[in-house]
Amino acid sequence: MHVTRGFKGERRPGMADRARLPPGQFLTPEFPVLTAGPTIHTPVDHWKLALQNGGSLIATWTWDQFEALPQTELQTDIHCVTKWSKFDTRWRGVTIDDIFRAAAVEVPPTSYLMAYCDGGYTTNLLVSDLIKGRAMIATRFDDLPLLPSHGGPARLLVPHLYFWKSAKWVRRLAFRNEDDPGFWESRGYHRRGDPWREQRYDGDPE
Amino acid sequence: MNAPVASIPWLVATVVAIRSETASVKTMTFDVPCWPGHLAGQHVDLRLTAEDGYVAQRSYSIASAGGLGSRIDLTVDLVADGEVSGFLHEELTVGDRIELRGPIGGYFVWSPRQDNGLLLVAGGAGIVPLMSILRTRASAKSKRPARLLYSSRNADRIIYGDELDALAALPNGVVLTHTITRGAPPGWRGERSRIGRVMLTRREFMPADDPDVFVCGPTAFVETVAGHLVAMGHAASKVRTERFGPTGEQQE
Numbered sequence: 001m002h003v004t005r006g007f008k009g010e011r012r013p014g015m016a017d018r019a020r021l022p023p024g025q026f027l028t029p030e031f032p033v034l035t036a037g038p039t040i041h042t043p044v045d046h047w048k049l050a051l052q053n054g055g056s057l058i059a060t061w062t063w064d065q066f067e068a069l070p071q072t073e074l075q076t077d078i079h080c081v082t083k084w085s086k087f088d089t090r091w092r093g094v095t096i097d098d099i100f101r102a103a104a105v106e107v108p109p110t111s112y113l114m115a116y117c118d119g120g121y122t123t124n125l126l127v128s129d130l131i132k133g134r135a136m137i138a139t140r141f142d143d144l145p146l147l148p149s150h151g152g153p154a155r156l157l158v159p160h161l162y163f164w165k166s167a168k169w170v171r172r173l174a175f176r177n178e179d180d181p182g183f184w185e186s187r188g189y190h191r192r193g194d195p196w197r198e199q200r201y202d203g204d205p206e
Numbered sequence: 207m208n209a210p211v212a213s214i215p216w217l218v219a220t221v222v223a224i225r226s227e228t229a230s231v232k233t234m235t236f237d238v239p240c241w242p243g244h245l246a247g248q249h250v251d252l253r254l255t256a257e258d259g260y261v262a263q264r265s266y267s268i269a270s271a272g273g274l275g276s277r278i279d280l281t282v283d284l285v286a287d288g289e290v291s292g293f294l295h296e297e298l299t300v301g302d303r304i305e306l307r308g309p310i311g312g313y314f315v316w317s318p319r320q321d322n323g324l325l326l327v328a329g330g331a332g333i334v335p336l337m338s339i340l341r342t343r344a345s346a347k348s349k350r351p352a353r354l355l356y357s358s359r360n361a362d363r364i365i366y367g368d369e370l371d372a373l374a375a376l377p378n379g380v381v382l383t384h385t386i387t388r389g390a391p392p393g394w395r396g397e398r399s400r401i402g403r404v405m406l407t408r409r410e411f412m413p414a415d416d417p418d419v420f421v422c423g424p425t426a427f428v429e430t431v432a433g434h435l436v437a438m439g440h441a442a443s444k445v446r447t448e449r450f451g452p453t454g455e456q457q458e
Contacts, residue, residue, distance in 0.1 A: 001255055002218060002305050006297040009256040011289040024253070024263040026289065033425045033449050036313050038432035038442045083251075083263055119442055149429060187312030200251075201310065203213035 017087075020077055022195035025085040031150065032084055036183070039149045040119040040169045047153055049137070051103050052174040053110070059103035063153070069094045069102050072136060076159040078166070079195040091157055093138035096130040099173075112179045115156050116172040123167045123182035126192065127175070129158060137170060162193035162200070214307045216253065217241065221302045222277070227365045230284040231331065232295055233269060235277055238306065243274035246342040247315040247335045247420070250280065250308035254293060264290040267334040267422075267448075268309065271341035272317065281365065283331040314420065314446045318346035322418045325411050326354040326380075327401065327431050329423025333365050335448065336422055340373055340380055351417075353381040355409055357401055357427065361391050383409050401427075403434045413439040418446070425449040 012018070013027050021027060033039075044063040051058045061069070073092045079085045100108065108127045115123050129135065138157040139146055146152030151168030158165045164184050185191055190199040197205055219236035226232050249267045270279035284295045298304070316324070316339045324343070326336045333356055343352060358364045364384065374382040385397035385405065397405055411419075419440055421431050428449045436442050 001259060002216075002303070003257050004254040004293075004304055005302055007254040007256050007262075007293055009254070009258075009260040009262060009289070011287065011292070012256075012260055012262070024251075024261065026262065026264075033429070035447060035449070037447055038436045038445050039429055040442070082265055149425075184313075188310065201214050203211040205213070 020087060021085055022079055023198045024200075025079055025083055025195065028084045028086055030084075031086060031089075032080065032082075033149045034080060034082055034163075035149075035168065036121070037119060040117075041148050042118050042153060042169060044153050048171065049099075049154070050172040051099065051105070052172065054174065054176065058105060061102075066094065066137075066154070067139070070098045072098070072133075074136060074138075074157070074159075076157075078159050078163050081162040081164055081189065081193065081195075081200050085195075089159075090142050091136070091138040092140035092143070093136040093154070093157065095133060095136045096173075097133060099137065100131070108175060110175040110177050112176040114174050114176050114180065114182060115167045115170050116174065117167050118169040118171055121167055121169070121183050123156075123165050124176075124179055124185055124191065125158065125161075125165060126179070129161060129165075129192070134158065134160060160194070162190075162195050164189065165193050214310070215240075216305045216307045218303050219278075219306050221298060221300050221304065224298065224300060227281060228363050230363075231281060231365050232284075233279050233281045234294065234298065235270075235279050236304070236306070238276055238278060241276045241278065242309070244268055244272055244278070244309035245315040245317055246272040246338040248272075248309035248311045248338075249335070250278070250306045251310060252280075252290065253305040253307075254290060255305070262289050265310065267338070269334045269337050269341075271338060271345050273342070273345070281331070281334045281337070314422075314448050316342065316418065316420065318342060318348050320418055321350060323350050323415050324352035325417045325419045326352065327411070327419070327421045327423075327435075328354065328356045329401075329427035329431075330358065330363065331365065332421075332423030332427070332448070332450070334422075336420055337366055337369075339420065340370075343380070344373055344376060347378075349378045351378075351381070351415075353383070353409065353411065355383045355385065355401060355406070355411065357385045357387060357423070359388050360386055361394070381410075401431055401434075403438065406431075406434055406438065411435065411438070413441070416444070419444055420446050420448075422448040423450065
């Protein structure tokens, strides 16, 4: 441990908050916007979601069809790799379990999945990080339609991983045989990104 | 199988110089043994540890030119109640040793090998990573055209003002435009409003030459400017952005 001379940490959060903060994170009441490029604006009547196995299509949903799938509400803490965390965020959307169910995918055909987004963003995920209620495609935040700057009309929400995994403007989920890296994962960030293990960058502990 | 990759190590850096840029902005120069070098636009993670083990981390953009030297500059904006920026401004002195790791980030980066022209748009402390790009460009004596449009609230808040003037005066120097959004001083010759599409067009931030575009500043600033640039015809894939959160501290 390298103690920093003169640093007392007088502005540290209280014990209860610190117990909910993964290592190296700080708490913010704001909702910062982190995106590699311009915000993408996709009207819902141009929006479709596709589920694929590799290159072959399993199912697609228009916006109205997607909105008709079972809706789930989720209150959760979120953690960005740039160090901010936000507690008790409220989301609504369709869980990945319900998306798979609607596509009659009873057993995921592979262990890996790539999310593809408007604007060209991608992120790789373990299927096990998406199922059993752990993830959804969210369309509402605080009971309101998700703003484009926060990923609207629909973003992936995988709150137990760093928030770059919760891809904004998601349009396509594709099962993959390999865990090929996505956009940030091929630019120095960790393959999985578990904030509690502080998996920020390539080479951080598995 | 993927080859195992070594993690980015925490390094102990020594403060060798501190200078004030504006009333609320300081630049700290660190000597970092074993620094692997960096590209313009990258950042570092900085870690403070209290005697009882409490740790605070933040990310800061590197201000100095990209390259292999072992000295890096961080330019830090003092944030109200900022746990880390407050310490760096009020407590840190020359000779102190502090932990950092990096460089981080592989997208908002520029190297002189990139052959396109450059359009840079900065809001407030968003100038910091763009200054790294301009310093890198100057030391590489790049001849490709570059423009900077830099928005500040008032003239006292302009960071690196003299150095930017000097960079603009070099052969093939950056074409520099300042805009002041609140109360330009008497005799002010730059722009006098927030950046809009008209100003971007007047200052020739045009897509025709397929430039690389970097926009950095507060979230609302970046949202507006990047939106205008895309509407003007810049490919979204050529517009790289970095937003500060509403909390203000770099990368927060």
